[in-house]
Amino acid sequence: MPRDRTNRTDRTSRTSRTDRTNRTDRTTGRAPRRAARGVAHRAAHRVGFAAGRLGRGRPVLVPHRPRPRPKWPGRIMAGTAVLVAVPLLAAGVSLRLRYAGDPAPGTRTRGRDAVWLGHAWVDGRNGEARLAELVRRIRDTGVRDLYVHAGPLEHDGGLPASRRPKARWLVDAVRRELPGVRVQAWLGDVLSTEGRTGMDLGERATRERIVRSAHQVLKAGFEGVHFDLEPVHSGDRDYLSLLDEVREVTRAHRVPLSVAAHQIDPLPSLHSLAGFAAGHPKWWSPSYFGEVARRVDQIAVMSYDTAMPLESLYGGYVARQTRLALKATPRGTDLLMGLPAFHTDDIGHHESAETVAAAVRGVRLALSREDTRRARFGVALYVDFAATPGDWAAYREGWGTYGQRSGPCRAG
Numbered sequence: 001m002p003r004d005r006t007n008r009t010d011r012t013s014r015t016s017r018t019d020r021t022n023r024t025d026r027t028t029g030r031a032p033r034r035a036a037r038g039v040a041h042r043a044a045h046r047v048g049f050a051a052g053r054l055g056r057g058r059p060v061l062v063p064h065r066p067r068p069r070p071k072w073p074g075r076i077m078a079g080t081a082v083l084v085a086v087p088l089l090a091a092g093v094s095l096r097l098r099y100a101g102d103p104a105p106g107t108r109t110r111g112r113d114a115v116w117l118g119h120a121w122v123d124g125r126n127g128e129a130r131l132a133e134l135v136r137r138i139r140d141t142g143v144r145d146l147y148v149h150a151g152p153l154e155h156d157g158g159l160p161a162s163r164r165p166k167a168r169w170l171v172d173a174v175r176r177e178l179p180g181v182r183v184q185a186w187l188g189d190v191l192s193t194e195g196r197t198g199m200d201l202g203e204r205a206t207r208e209r210i211v212r213s214a215h216q217v218l219k220a221g222f223e224g225v226h227f228d229l230e231p232v233h234s235g236d237r238d239y240l241s242l243l244d245e246v247r248e249v250t251r252a253h254r255v256p257l258s259v260a261a262h263q264i265d266p267l268p269s270l271h272s273l274a275g276f277a278a279g280h281p282k283w284w285s286p287s288y289f290g291e292v293a294r295r296v297d298q299i300a301v302m303s304y305d306t307a308m309p310l311e312s313l314y315g316g317y318v319a320r321q322t323r324l325a326l327k328a329t330p331r332g333t334d335l336l337m338g339l340p341a342f343h344t345d346d347i348g349h350h351e352s353a354e355t356v357a358a359a360v361r362g363v364r365l366a367l368s369r370e371d372t373r374r375a376r377f378g379v380a381l382y383v384d385f386a387a388t389p390g391d392w393a394a395y396r397e398g399w400g401t402y403g404q405r406s407g408p409c410r411a412g
Helices: 002-027 030-044 072-098 128-138 167-177 204-219 237-253 270-278 286-293 311-328 356-370 389-399
Strands: 047-049 059-061 113-117 143-149 182-190 225-230 257-261 298-301 334-340 377-382
Touching (some): 072 311, 072 356, 128 167, 182 204, 204 237, 225 237, 237 286, 286 311, 298 311, 311 356, 356 389
Parallel strands (some): 113 143, 113 377, 182 225, 225 257
16 A cells, blocks of 8 residues: 555656646746756757667767858958969069060160269279270270169268269260260168158258258269169159259259159059058059150169069060060150179069069160160169179160260260
């Protein structure tokens, strides 16, 4: 009997709990939610008791399946790589095609070339022996102008005379040994356009001191003023104002005003993109290049430091720059394309790619396609103290000789 009562009580108790659970579920629904939370809690810990035959009441480790990673980040990266690679590949093919073909026979020196010379020519380090070597290098070539480093300018625009003690000796020697070749004063400085220090052309007092410095070098015997102020951003009106002010001085002395110019946008508005992305708008727009060219007698494009990895790509790039410069430069201004007669090797300049021979060929190809008869055109070698015999030979053989000169050449 006790056993029967115990069984009945147990069955009754179980039934009563079931009824209460069902009633609770029907009225409030709280009990099922508590049960669901309990299941979720156990699942979160990955350990539970498997019902039925699996595990037979023993703890079972529930395997954790990692969530699948979304595929869109990889797709975005792949798409970005394609967007970058395709234009670069197209640009490379375009430059290589520009380097193809044969230059026209008439694309040789016009007798308006130039060479940048280092400071050793005016501070006394170079003497008669080096002068004789220089004369031998450029005699009978198309070199008409020597841009001799007479600076640098002070940040305030001043120029101490102590920096050029041998300037008069050089000018007189060149007149004697190379009649018709002009010695221009190369004046340069770093501008404050991309840093806290440097020359500020926005200061009127600075521009006035630069004008006085131009007066000084012309009185010292130089036959022209050549500016290399960097970096000049495309659209800089203060730089244009300086050129207007200095040109009044050079015209009064009947000598040329010349500048070293940045390259031209190889793609539309590339200078704006470079300025936004890197803070260094390397190129000038074609319109700004034209504004500068209209204010000077000579404009020499620094067509090097291009980061091109192959000689053929560099030559095609020079051809492209030459074409753009021909279109932007007025016919009354001498246009010169720079030749890389130096041999540093870094991220911006690959010695094996940027060669004098490739630059000369690129220039000639552009002339052949655009303006074979352009008279006021030349090339400019940078720089004498780094140029090798091979560089001079590539200039002579690729660009040709001009013959003996007679009499001095003035502005124009």
